[in-house]
Amino acid sequence: MSLYVYSTLSRCKQPFHKRPGETVTMYVCGPTVYKPSHIGHMVGPVIFDTVKRYLSWLGYRVTWVVNITDVDDKLIERARELGTTVGALAREMTQDYFRCLQALNVTGIDHFPRATEYVPFMVEIIQQLEAQGYAYRADGDVYFDISRDPDYGKLCHRDAEQMAAGARLEINPKKRNPGDFALWKAARPDEPPEVRFDSPFGPGRPGWHIECSAMSLRLLGAPIDIHGGGLDLQFPHHENELAQSECYTGTEFVKIWMHNGLLKLRDKDGHEAKMAGSLGNVLNVVDALRHLSGDALRFFILKTHYRTPIDLGIWDWHNPATPLPQGLVEARKAHENFVRFAERVRAVLGIPFDQLPAPQRADEARSLTHPEHQAAFQRFREYMDDDFNTGGAVGVLFELVHHLNRLADQGHLDDAATADTALLQTFREGVVLVRELANILGLTFQGLTTSWSGDHHLVAQLLQLLIELRGQLRDTAKTAPKEAPLRTSLFQLADRIRARLHELGIALEDRPTGTTWRIIH
C-alpha cells in the first residue's frame, strides 16, 4: 500500500517521492484580498488541508505555506471605490479569509506570507534574471523573455507559436514576444504611493507571478514537494511561475503540481458555468454559513474527487428564496446523517464526538477486532492512497456510520440499563475509528449552531422548557382513555408545537429516552 499522486506536469499518477518521517513542503496560491471570500475560494484550502492531514497521519512532517496577495490592480481599484487605503482593505479582507478558513476547520497552514513583505527578494530575483539574460527592461517595466527559456510551456503543454496563433490579447508593443509577462510594473501617476516600491528598475510594483516564486523559494526552498492551486491558475500563473523560478535557481522548482477542479453550477435554464465574480453567481462563505454548517460545507467539497469540477447543481441566484444552490441543500441533508450519529454517540458514550480521543497516526497501536472495522480502515486508506480520493473515503464513512447504527439498535445501546456490554465495546471501537478517519478529512460532524445572533444559552433553555411542557401534554394524553376528546386535543397541541418549531428550523425528535432538538436550517 503506498501513496500515488497525480501531477499536472507528468499528467499521470506517480508514486509519492518521499517516505514517512521526511519533511514535505507544500505551497498553495492564496487569495487576492480585495473582496470577501466566496465558497470557490475554499475549495483549495479544504483539499490541501486534507492532503496535509492525510500526509501527517501517514507520518510525514508537512510545512504548508499559503500566500496573501496584498498588492494588485484589483486591490487598488477596489480601495479607490471604497475610499479606503489598499492596506486597510487588505487587512480587513484577510481577516474575512481567516474566519472562513476557521469555519471550515482548515487548520494546517503554517505561514501566510504577504506579498508586500517580500518585495526586496522579488527585486533580487528579477535582477538576477536580468543579469542572466532572461529578462529585459522596457520603459520602466521589466519583462520575462519566454523565448530564452527552452522549457517554457512544459506545464500546460503549449508553445509560444500556438499561443500567438490564437491570441485574442492585444499585443503589448513593449514586449518582444506576445507571451512575455511582467516581472515588474512601472509606477503609474494615478496609483497611491503605498503601492509604489523603489527598485533598481525604477519605482513600481511586482508583477503577479513573481510573488509566488519569491515567497515559496524563500520559505520552503526548491524543489517544493507539492505546489497546488485551482485549475484556472495553471495558465498563465503557474506556467510563468515555473519558468521564472527555474531560470532563477537553475534547479527543479516543484516535484508535484496539483490542481483542483472548480465549482460549477447551472442556472434556471440549465446552462452550466463556473462560479465567478464576473458572472455574478458567487456565494460568499459568510452567506453560505448562515444556512449550513462549516462542516457541511467542507463535506460538500470533499465528497467529490478534487480533480473533478464540483457540481453545485441548479441555483437561481437572483432569488432570495433560494439562498443555497441545490447541491448544498442536498449536501446538508446528507451531512445530517453524521450530525445525528454524533448526537447518538454522545448519548451512548457520554462524550461529545469531536472530543473523543482517537489515534493521530497510521502507525499508532489500535486494535480493530471487528472485521467490518478492519475492512473499512483498509478501504479508506486505499482510497486516500489513490490520489487523495476523498469521495470514496466519504463513502466508507457513511458505511461505517450505518453499521454502527445497526450495532446500537441491536445492542439497545441508547438505554444504559438494557445495553449489551459486548456490543457496546464493539460500538466504541467503531466510533473511535470513525473519529480517526473523520479527523483525517477534517470533519467534526457538527451541524448548524449559529443561526441566532442572540443568546444561544437562553434559546437552549427556552427550548428545554418548551420540550418539558410539551412532554407533560403528551404524558397526560397517553394516560387518558383511548376515545377521550382530551387525549386527541392534547396530542394535537403537542404536534402543533413540533410542526411550528420545524417551520422555524428546529427539529424535535421524540425518542424513548427523551425528546431532542436540532437546528436544521
Place this chain on the structure above:
RNA sequence: GGCCUCGUCGCCAAGUGGUAAGGCAACGGUUUGCAAAACCGUCAUUCGCCGGUUCGAAUCCGGCCGAGGCCUCCA
C-alpha cells in the same frame, strides 16, 4: 483557431481491464399516540452514441454527439 477536461440510476457521486461503492429523493416494512430518527427490504443486466481491440471494457483505441475549463483578472 490552439490546449485540456468531462458525459455512470430522477439528482450528486466512487469505480479506469474482471463483471456497477456511497449519499439525496422515492416506495414497502419494523418502531412510534402520530411523526422524526434508526433499522430491514426494493430501487442501473447497465455506464452519451457507433465501431474496434480483448477470453473479458463503464474502464483501452478510433469516430460521432453533448457539456465545460484555459488561452485576459480569476481558487
